[in-house]
Amino acid sequence: MLRIGLTGGIGSGKSTVSGLLAARGARVVDADRIAREVVEPGTPGLDAVVVAFGPDVLTADGALDRPALAAVVFADPQARARLDAIVHPLVRARAAELVAAAPPDAVVVQDVPLLVETGQAASYDLVLVVEADLETRVQRLLARGLGEADARARIAAQATDEQRRAVADVVLDNSGSVEDLAAQVDRFWAEHVTPAVG
Ligand code: ADP
Numbered sequence: 307m308l309r310i311g312l313t314g315g316i317g318s319g320k321s322t323v324s325g326l327l328a329a330r331g332a333r334v335v336d337a338d339r340i341a342r343e344v345v346e347p348g349t350p351g352l353d354a355v356v357v358a359f360g361p362d363v364l365t366a367d368g369a370l371d372r373p374a375l376a377a378v379v380f381a382d383p384q385a386r387a388r389l390d391a392i393v394h395p396l397v398r399a400r401a402a403e404l405v406a407a408a409p410p411d412a413v414v415v416q417d418v419p420l421l422v423e424t425g426q427a428a429s430y431d432l433v434l435v436v437e438a439d440l441e442t443r444v445q446r447l448l449a450r451g452l453g454e455a456d457a458r459a460r461i462a463a464q465a466t467d468e469q470r471r472a473v474a475d476v477v478l479d480n481s482g483s484v485e486d487l488a489a490q491v492d493r494f495w496a497e498h499v500t501p502a503v504g
Contacts, residue, residue, distance in 0.1 A: 308413045308502045313421035315464050317443035317450070317457065318437045319480035319487060324417045326491040330499075332413040335404045337397055337420075341463065344396040345370050347446040355393045359385070394424070412498055414437035427473035432498055435474035438481045439465055 310332070315319045324334045344351040347368050355363060355370065363375045379386040402417060408414050415434075418426060427433050438446070440461065447457035471477060476498060477491045 307408060307410055308499060309429070309431045310413065310415045310499075311315070311421050311427065311433045312415050312417045312436070313419065314438075314480075315443060315467070315470070316419065316460050317447040318438045319446075319478075320417050320419065320488060323371070323436050323478060323491060324478070326488055327413075327415045330413075330491070330495050332415045332499075333408050335401050335416045335447060337416065337418045338399065340397050340400045340404075341393055344393060344400060347377065351396045353391070353409075358388050358392060359363060373402050382450060397439065400483055413503055420464075422470050422473055431502070432475045433473050434476050434478065434494065435470045436478045436480050436487075437470070438479070469472035469483075 310327075312327075314323075321336075324332075324336065328334050340384065343349075345355055346352065352370060352432070358481070359375065359378060363371050363378065365371045371482060375389070379389050392406055405414055405416070416430070418424075421427060443461060444454065444457050447460075448454060452460075476494055478487065480487045
């Protein structure tokens with residue numbers, strides 16, 4: 307098995323790269339998606355969040371009220387730490403299960419937005435970082451429906467390009483077209499994946 311950690315700032319193109327890698331045969335384990343699954347109704351994760359933050363973080367039909375929870379943790383770093391202490395171990399455990407279920411010859415790509423921030427680089431055979439310049443990311447996030455102030459605040463709260471580059475084995479530049487990105491993914495596959503897995 308070859309384990310690839312894929313990261314990059316919000317709006318840099320991680321999902322686009324994981325889609326391109328999946329098309330080449332990789333198995334993608336998506337941390338954001340798992341983070342939603344572990345707090346779905348009926349999960350121990352959601353129960354733990356309600357114990358910590360009270361029933362006001364639930365919608366009328368018993369699902370997690372994300373905006374309500376976001377408002378609580380945005381204003382309070384200790385609340386954020388409590389939430390992370392609930393969710394992060396659940397995400398890691400579920401991701402580990404999915405990786406363990408992959409066949410021994412699989413190429414497993416883990417899309418981990420906060421790989422650098424959470425110090426996980428050593429968990430992977432290869433760390434793949436996707437970058438795009440700041441204004442391009444902002445424009446792409448606006449096109450995705452985020453407000454400009456929100457987009458800039460989220461970018462500023464994350465690691466810098468320099469911090470991500472410091473742990474990268476390979477950096478992809480997604481400031482150009484998707485075709486240009488796909489060509490870089492093909493080169494990455496030929497130079498780093500094929501030699502490792504045959
Ligand atoms: P991330 O997963 O890192 O947040 P995405 O892959 O979702 O980033 O890309 C952010 C947005 O920009 C998406 O709407 C995506 O379709 C778009 N996008 C990604 N790469 C390009 C590109 N090279 N050219 C134009 N749009 C792009």
